[in-house]
Amino acid sequence: MDKQSRNRLPEQCLFMNANGEIMRIEYGKPGFSRSELNTENRKANQVIVNSYNEKHGITAEQVDTMHQGALFGWNVPQLSQQEHSGMEGGRIFEVEISRPGSFGAETSSTLKLPATPYQILDALDKARITDKRVIYSTKIIGCELDYLPQFIGTNANLYELNHLTERLSSLNEWELDCFEGMVMMDTIRTQYSPIAIDRLINMTHSMKDCHVVYEAHNDSTLGKFYADNDFVPELENVPDEIYECLDFGKIGKEMREGEGGVFTPHGYVVQNGEISQTYHSGDAVPLEKPDYTVLLRITKGYFNDPQYDNNLVAFLKLPADDEMLSQAVEAVKAASPEECVFSAADCMIPSLTEKIEDSLYESEGDRYGLVNELAQQLRHIKEENGVLTYKAMLETTPADISLEDALDLAFLTGEFEILSETASPADYAEKEVQRMMSFESDDGLEQFCNLEGYGRYLMEKYGIAETPYGLLEQQNGRTVEQCLNRPSQSHGMEMK
Secondary structure, X not given: OOOHHHOXXXXXXXXXXXXXXXXXXXXXXXXXXXXXXXXXOHHHHHHHHHHHHHHOOOOHHHHXXXXXXXXXXXXXXXXXXXXXXXXXXXXXXXXXXXOOHHHHHHHOEEEEEOOOHHHHHHHHHHOOOOOOOOOOEEEEEEEOOOOOHXXXXXXXXXXHHHHHHXXXXXXXXXXXXXXXXXXXXXXXXXXXXXXXXXXXXXXXXXXXXXXXXXXOOOHHHHHHHHHHOOOOHHHOOOOHHHHOOOOHHHHHHHHHHHHXXXXXXXXXXXXXXXXXXXXXXXXXOOOOOOOOOEEEEEEEOOOOOOOOOOOOEEEEEEOOOHHHHHHHHHHOOOOOHHHEEEEEEEEOOHHHHHHHHHHHHOOOOOHHHXXXXXXXXXHHHHHOOOHHHHHHHHHOOOOOOOHHHHHXXXXXXXXXXXXXXXXXXXXXXXXXXXXXHOOOOOOOHHHHOOHHHHHXXXXXXXXXXXXXXEEEEEOOOOOHHHHHOOOOOOOOOOOO
């Protein structure tokens, strides 16, 4: 695996464990191994670790990321740290996903980016993109950076768009100003042609050679800035009375054209280096679906003690056993789970993420245990191909459904069937009429039937619910709401 696909992480790094031993982490491999550089002297080991990592340009942040990967897996999503972002709210794009043809027009879905892996899969489910062979389009319908959509091609990959927004949401205001300048420079050079997504992503890695002159908005102010700050050697010894008569507009124009800079609404931007080649086309497209059903973000509680508090973050993939939980607690240097703050980072059923979050913050009972039990049942649903059915079931429930009720319903997916290729009551009526009359085609059917009205009549008669994932059909004569009113059952089911 090359450096680009590793998101700039090193092939290996060193760290010192709690016993003072030098441990090696290799990218992509689980766990740690003792380094051959280990000695019996703890202080010497620390010097060796620091020297090795510094020599290879490995930062403390990269070591922490490698440590997380070795403990919890290398495909945990790198969720954007919005507290360092210049983008308020962190949502940069809103996109519309649709299949071609009339059916796709009825089932298109919208998604705000950046999104978690399961939020993306959920939007594809709503758009009925349930097979990799189904062609679909992604159209940007909203953007916080209003200048950007016009320069992105119509064939942009959804996952690469998401990666671009993850990168943008991690940039501070100065970096975003640099990015806008680089986009403008590129479009001028190419006469406003679309910019490839991989190049846009690489622009977000190319700030080190960027400069922004905020006080310069035209050639005159740019020329004055360069002259005043001794960037024009020929003017260093010019007398003051002549200096005031200089044509700063001409100076600024020559400087701008010579270095290829541009004026943006924020000022003058110039990039004096090459655009990075950190990202290669296709790197952001996942090979597999996430290997968790719920992903928790874990931090240490705040105890108002500078010597005990820290900013460490760990991710825990559920379902998890006690050992995995202990490793996550140890990773944030907490003494026990009770010292930790748990939050929901992602869930196979996105509509449950907020409920999981609320449940984790409740103080009574074993809230983590409930969430882990739900994660176990979600894995079972996934293995039984019941995910779409369960999502559709939840769509028919009240908004204030509890997490306990959601867990109850997770055991009843076998009582329903999702008709994902049926987009509307009219579609359902058409299929029913064809089935009853043995029609081989629907020629002229709409001329003689009010399919929409007949479809709604049939759906009400048979208790069929309309959801974003398709029509939800009962199998045993009970609606989802009726299922919720049944007596609670014990969930001692052990998952394989």
